[in-house]
Amino acid sequence: xxxxxxxxxxxxxxxxxxxxxxxxxxxxxxxxxxxxxxxxxxxxxxxxxxxxxxxxxxxxxxxxxxxxxxxxxxxxxxxxxxxxxxxxxxxxxxxxxxxxxxxxxxxxxxxxxxxxxxxxxxxxxxxxxxxxxxxxxxxxxxxxxx
Numbered sequence: 001x002x003x004x005x006x007x008x009x010x011x012x013x014x015x016x017x018x019x020x021x022x023x024x025x026x027x028x029x030x031x032x033x034x035x036x037x038x039x040x041x042x043x044x045x046x047x048x049x050x051x052x053x054x055x056x057x058x059x060x061x062x063x064x065x066x067x068x069x070x071x072x073x074x075x076x077x078x079x080x081x082x083x084x085x086x087x088x089x090x091x092x093x094x095x096x097x098x099x100x101x102x103x104x105x106x107x108x109x110x111x112x113x114x115x116x117x118x119x120x121x122x123x124x125x126x127x128x129x130x131x132x133x134x135x136x137x138x139x140x141x142x143x144x145x146x
């Protein structure tokens with residue numbers, strides 16, 4: 001974008017912002033109650049390549065026992081979902097992206113089910129623009145002939 005003097009103006013990047021049906025999602029409170037994670041699609045605006053994945057909103061850390069105790073402690077906290085940009089190394093390098101939440105999920109099983117369902121429906125193993133290299137680590141491109 002150019003200003004009146006012809007100089008380039010840096011556009012505000014929304015690449016770090018998640019969206020759901022066109023609305024920005026910046027806090028857990030923007031999501032339905034009981035949401036533990038979401039299924040997403042990240043699209044590279046320049047190459048049109050895309051990736052389908054899932055992200056949990058909470059992570060559990062195992063900490064050492066307190067002094068005098070034997071049992072390790074489990075601490076649950078909010079994950080870094082706001083900054084998250086996929087487990088795929090190629091997708092992590094992308095700068096100009098659309099980050100869209102497709103489904104909110106209320107259990108880990110629902111999260112995995114919806115992710116794999118979307119991956120199969122969008123045929124991520126056959127689509128030339130999809131960067132998913134497998135589904136559930138069990139289905140790979142070239143192994144399925146239709």
